[in-house]
Amino acid sequence: xxxxxxxxxxxxxxxxxxxxxxxxxxxxxxxxxxxxxxxxxxxxxxxxxxxxxxxxxxxxxxxxxxxxxxxxxxxxxxxxxxxxxxxxxxxxxxxxxxxxxxxxxxxxxxxxxxxxxxxxxxxxxxxxxxxxxxxxxxxxxxxxxxxxxxxxxxxxxxxxxxxxxxxxxxxxxxxxxxxxxxxxxxxxxxxxxxxxxxxxxxxxxxxxxxxxxxxxxx
Numbered sequence: 001x002x003x004x005x006x007x008x009x010x011x012x013x014x015x016x017x018x019x020x021x022x023x024x025x026x027x028x029x030x031x032x033x034x035x036x037x038x039x040x041x042x043x044x045x046x047x048x049x050x051x052x053x054x055x056x057x058x059x060x061x062x063x064x065x066x067x068x069x070x071x072x073x074x075x076x077x078x079x080x081x082x083x084x085x086x087x088x089x090x091x092x093x094x095x096x097x098x099x100x101x102x103x104x105x106x107x108x109x110x111x112x113x114x115x116x117x118x119x120x121x122x123x124x125x126x127x128x129x130x131x132x133x134x135x136x137x138x139x140x141x142x143x144x145x146x147x148x149x150x151x152x153x154x155x156x157x158x159x160x161x162x163x164x165x166x167x168x169x170x171x172x173x174x175x176x177x178x179x180x181x182x183x184x185x186x187x188x189x190x191x192x193x194x195x196x197x198x199x200x201x202x203x204x205x206x207x208x209x210x211x212x213x214x215x216x217x218x
Contacts (some may be wrong), residue, residue, distance in 0.1 A: 009084035061168030069131035110148030
């Protein structure tokens with residue numbers, strides 16, 4: 001089975017090269033989507049097997065769709081979604097793939113420990129959104145905002161999101177619940193190289209509002 005990693009990147013020139021190097025040890029191909037970066041991310045991502053560049057920043061949800069659909073065109077059977085900021089450890093990829101295949105799952109979620117390594121405001125927001133997702137949709141993923149996920153190309157068709165921003169991670173979970181996909185979560189390390197990046201309080205408000213809207217309209 002062909003495994004392809006998709007890495008969306010926006011202004012990650014300090015980490016993207018090492019993420020590509022470490023990720024490709026565990027997958028057949030690496031696709032990077034430079035989402036309109038204003039630094040040298042594109043130049044530093046030159047070692048990717050496929051490098052796609054958005055001329056303007058279109059946000060993570062859109063960048064992920066660009067990358068995943070390119071992966072499927074390249075014959076991917078399994079997609080590894082991993083962030084460009086070195087927050088995830090590529091060494092975890094083999095366990096995720098093994099779990100996905102051996103347990104015949106649709107998707108495996110990486111869940112960080114909500115401990116002192118995570119900034120307090122993010123820890124509280126994550127716990128709140130996790131609880132809200134469970135209350136509204138009956139699916140418990142202890143870290144709904146983690147971007148480290150491995151899934152099959154068939155699952156992608158059912159979890160595909162419309163959100164273009166950080167709501168995509170939560171919408172993916174909502175769609176997995178609604179389509180009764182087989183899933184599991186595995187614990188991963190909590191690493192924050194830059195506590196000022198990632199989901200903001202405003203993003204959290206948007207996600208919570210969308211959770212309610214999706215419950216009514218989906």
